[in-house]
Amino acid sequence: MENRNEYRNVWVYAEQRQGAITPVVYELLGEGKKIAEKTGSELCAFLIGSNVASLAGELIEYGAEKVYLAESPLLEYYTTDGYAKVLSDAIKEYKPEIVLYGATHIGRDLAPRIAARVNTGLTADCTKLEVDPEDKKLMQTRPAFGGNLMATIVCPDHRPQMSTVRPGVMEKAARNSDNKGSVIQVDMQLEPADIRTEVIEIVKHKKDMVSLVDANFIVSGGKGLGCADGFAMLRQLAEVLGGTVGASRAAVDAGWIDHANQVGQTGTTVKPTIYFACGISGAIQHLAGMSESDIIIAINKNPMAPIFDIADYGIVGDVNEVVPMLIEAFTQYNGEKEFA
Amino acid sequence: MNILVCAKQVPNTNEVKIDPVKGTLIREGVESILNPDDANALEEALRLKDQYEDVKVTVLSMGPPQADDMLRECLAMGADEAVLVSDKAFGGADTWATSNTISAAIKKAGSFDIIFAGRQAIDGDTAQVGPQIAEKLGLPQITYVQSFELDGDTVTVQRQLENGYEVIRVKTPVLLTAVKELNQPRYMNVKGIYDAYKKEIPVWGIDDIPVEKEVVGLKASPTKVFRSFTPAPKGKGVMLEGPAREKVANLINNLQKQHII
Amino acid sequence: MFEKKHELLRKLVREFAVNEIAPYAKEIDQTGHYPEELAKKIIECKFHCVTIPEAYGGCGGDTRSNAIVTEEIARVCASSVSQIMPNSLSGTPLMLFGNEQQKQKYLRGMAEGTMIGSFGITEPGAGSDTASIVTTAEKDGDDYILNGRKCFITNGPVCDFITVFAKTDTKAKGVSGISAFIVEAAWEGFSRGKVEDKLGIRGSKTCDIVLENVRVPKENLLGREGQGFKICMATLDSGRITVASQGLGIAQGALDEAVKFTKERIQFGKPISRLQNTQFEIADMATKIQCGRLLVYDAALKKDSGKPYSQEAAMAKYYCGDLCNDVTYRALQLHGGYGFIKDYDIERMYRDARIVSIYEGTSEIQKVVISGHILGK
Numbered sequence: 001m002e003n004r005n006e007y008r009n010v011w012v013y014a015e016q017r018q019g020a021i022t023p024v025v026y027e028l029l030g031e032g033k034k035i036a037e038k039t040g041s042e043l044c045a046f047l048i049g050s051n052v053a054s055l056a057g058e059l060i061e062y063g064a065e066k067v068y069l070a071e072s073p074l075l076e077y078y079t080t081d082g083y084a085k086v087l088s089d090a091i092k093e094y095k096p097e098i099v100l101y102g103a104t105h106i107g108r109d110l111a112p113r114i115a116a117r118v119n120t121g122l123t124a125d126c127t128k129l130e131v132d133p134e135d136k137k138l139m140q141t142r143p144a145f146g147g148n149l150m151a152t153i154v155c156p157d158h159r160p161q162m163s164t165v166r167p168g169v170m171e172k173a174a175r176n177s178d179n180k181g182s183v184i185q186v187d188m189q190l191e192p193a194d195i196r197t198e199v200i201e202i203v204k205h206k207k208d209m210v211s212l213v214d215a216n217f218i219v220s221g222g223k224g225l226g227c228a229d230g231f232a233m234l235r236q237l238a239e240v241l242g243g244t245v246g247a248s249r250a251a252v253d254a255g256w257i258d259h260a261n262q263v264g265q266t267g268t269t270v271k272p273t274i275y276f277a278c279g280i281s282g283a284i285q286h287l288a289g290m291s292e293s294d295i296i297i298a299i300n301k302n303p304m305a306p307i308f309d310i311a312d313y314g315i316v317g318d319v320n321e322v323v324p325m326l327i328e329a330f331t332q333y334n335g336e337k338e339f340a
Numbered sequence: 341m342n343i344l345v346c347a348k349q350v351p352n353t354n355e356v357k358i359d360p361v362k363g364t365l366i367r368e369g370v371e372s373i374l375n376p377d378d379a380n381a382l383e384e385a386l387r388l389k390d391q392y393e394d395v396k397v398t399v400l401s402m403g404p405p406q407a408d409d410m411l412r413e414c415l416a417m418g419a420d421e422a423v424l425v426s427d428k429a430f431g432g433a434d435t436w437a438t439s440n441t442i443s444a445a446i447k448k449a450g451s452f453d454i455i456f457a458g459r460q461a462i463d464g465d466t467a468q469v470g471p472q473i474a475e476k477l478g479l480p481q482i483t484y485v486q487s488f489e490l491d492g493d494t495v496t497v498q499r500q501l502e503n504g505y506e507v508i509r510v511k512t513p514v515l516l517t518a519v520k521e522l523n524q525p526r527y528m529n530v531k532g533i534y535d536a537y538k539k540e541i542p543v544w545g546i547d548d549i550p551v552e553k554e555v556v557g558l559k560a561s562p563t564k565v566f567r568s569f570t571p572a573p574k575g576k577g578v579m580l581e582g583p584a585r586e587k588v589a590n591l592i593n594n595l596q597k598q599h600i601i
Numbered sequence: 602m603f604e605k606k607h608e609l610l611r612k613l614v615r616e617f618a619v620n621e622i623a624p625y626a627k628e629i630d631q632t633g634h635y636p637e638e639l640a641k642k643i644i645e646c647k648f649h650c651v652t653i654p655e656a657y658g659g660c661g662g663d664t665r666s667n668a669i670v671t672e673e674i675a676r677v678c679a680s681s682v683s684q685i686m687p688n689s690l691s692g693t694p695l696m697l698f699g700n701e702q703q704k705q706k707y708l709r710g711m712a713e714g715t716m717i718g719s720f721g722i723t724e725p726g727a728g729s730d731t732a733s734i735v736t737t738a739e740k741d742g743d744d745y746i747l748n749g750r751k752c753f754i755t756n757g758p759v760c761d762f763i764t765v766f767a768k769t770d771t772k773a774k775g776v777s778g779i780s781a782f783i784v785e786a787a788w789e790g791f792s793r794g795k796v797e798d799k800l801g802i803r804g805s806k807t808c809d810i811v812l813e814n815v816r817v818p819k820e821n822l823l824g825r826e827g828q829g830f831k832i833c834m835a836t837l838d839s840g841r842i843t844v845a846s847q848g849l850g851i852a853q854g855a856l857d858e859a860v861k862f863t864k865e866r867i868q869f870g871k872p873i874s875r876l877q878n879t880q881f882e883i884a885d886m887a888t889k890i891q892c893g894r895l896l897v898y899d900a901a902l903k904k905d906s907g908k909p910y911s912q913e914a915a916m917a918k919y920y921c922g923d924l925c926n927d928v929t930y931r932a933l934q935l936h937g938g939y940g941f942i943k944d945y946d947i948e949r950m951y952r953d954a955r956i957v958s959i960y961e962g963t964s965e966i967q968k969v970v971i972s973g974h975i976l977g978k
Contacts, residue, residue: 112468112469148357155563295598304864529646
């Protein structure tokens, strides 16, 4: 490896889609700031797109001291070829010490391609980042084997050190309109022929629910619901609470609910104020995605279900009996609160 | 048309347990399976074989000698050939080193119009090896593929996003990684199983593939495991007692007391 | 006892049975209707033609393979075993005694899933006493004219053809005048009785087959005239391993249910699996099941190795018939009241088990066979 000391600064890949910063970027800026302070370096954001210069100010307000801006009409939509070329060329030129990406469907497409091109290590889906107090190397902790094991990964001899970071885990940076920073235009050599894929269309689901990541209250259902209809009941409870519906992998696999609702290792990681686990036994994969919730309330007819080991409140009983009672109780509670 | 499918044998993580004393994985008695996303990758390749004449599907895997079992399974589902890339020298590799090995093995295996891989393997969940193979073979990649169409040499896919999907078009050759939504993998069939055991599965070691020894295995891996540990369990919660209605009332009381609601 | 291919086969069938068959087991039992989609999927996996030679579109598999498939299917749904009958009663007579044309037509038809076959020996007056069948086949030019009534015919209500055993020589004593014919359901004079309302394996359809002056061309004589009893016995010898596998599967399924239930069911403040009675029952059941398994696969291996297996097959059939009745009884007992209601699978398994010690040779007939081998006839 060439001189490691040539590499400086913490970069955050400022993922944007159709001109909007992806929320995980704010979390990366929050975490990146702490790392930059501990390593005595600057926090920089790397912004790629077409007509996205206006987002640079926002990144600065969220703590970026420098924003590298790579703009071209060829970069209007995310393409692996286009974005990977721009970012790897910049990494080779500017030599950041650390590069953080959100572990989104885009981050997880882009980062490995870049790691292969610049010949460095990449740690996927990190849930914790620390700096070794002695040699300042990045300690990247991630779940493995379906969350059964946590592993701390280091990249001792290659630079930059790169991680994708699981959305919803790190604390968001605070926004401060007094923050100052500079914008650096990145010189690019990008030809249309460099981009071999063509984005024809981007289709968004017309689902207008609170997203799992943002919800304060999540009512999740598992195999114990017995059938797809059980989710109607959970939706009702979620509505009363102003929350949203989640599901275990078993319920998704059974075809009772869309994969988008899946909480857990292969689904979304959530940390709501209250997480209701209704008829969810608590397979380790599921726990991996929700054990950080503030309060976990488990309802299951099997008192030995592992979900009770991590629940703050456990109710042994039939979900089909208990959930309607909860709906009733919370509806009543909401009513009383209004008149209080 | 030549299609390659990258597959991995993984422990069924539903069954993986941790030794509470040593904090290590208990692999004994844990079933090994074909990685679920890889089954979707194989299924899509087999559908092309069903649809067009002259499609040859080769499955390639890097792993220990026991991965032969998993490759037989792929043959029994309908793959034409399988190759096992196996050598102690490849062991302990991270994704960078793994993709060096696999991309070299693919070069030896021939030239392919489409390479299908699973999005990620359930033991590591990194989703990195697919894109890194594509990079090392100089191929375009599309990850998270949830629907696939082929027209001549043009591939049109839906690439899954968190809140929808994008429609992407690309010319072959290309590497695609499959998600579960892409298809429902077929079962093996009895005849397929018998035939699978009549076939030879070549095993390629480090001297059989065009790769430098310095870029494979544990030593060449840029990332190292610094330590591993089991996640700390939370403190024991409260089991609510009494008839269901009382439990619910107690719950609301407690939540109020804790200022949760 | 097993090769790699057998292990992979078991993995396939188990996965298939759990994911595809088990969800329908209750419905199949309650409605007596077998979902077409499921029947199709069974055919796609070729479970129905494991033992049919490749030359006739089958898999060319061995007896152990068939036992594995039968065991794993019966483990979740005993009725479903009727879907794979070409491996035993409906296929064996053709495989052993059919000529090339007969095999190409009927074996291939079953292997390709376009034909369902049946096996007709039993009559209202001839059960264990095979020799007393009264169905007749009278020679008429190049044809035979068949008359008679066959009962308890598995797949009778849906079959496209049936192997019928009839007397070509009414004067011959005992079993020597019996011949076997392949009779197509579409032929004039062929009719079916009402579907039987059974205690168990209710998803396996059973009825009488009535033959009234059915004209059967001589090409459809199976084997030679007078060979019927030999064909019948050879088929039943081999079929015993299948039925034993079915009993084994039912017993294993019942044990699975008992294990699951006793871990969930709390009494006296703990799961009943922590009570010694439960533990001893589970140990007993598991041990007996292992005995049954060894008997089944020993007989199958002997057959696959070309060794005599008639005695072993009879032992396996006899033992597993008792085994599944015993294990389902005890597993149901561990369920307490819940075992008596249809919400729990054990109730169905208990009923399904009952047939195993009866059909394709009662336990008593098996004892006759076994003792005959030991004592001489």
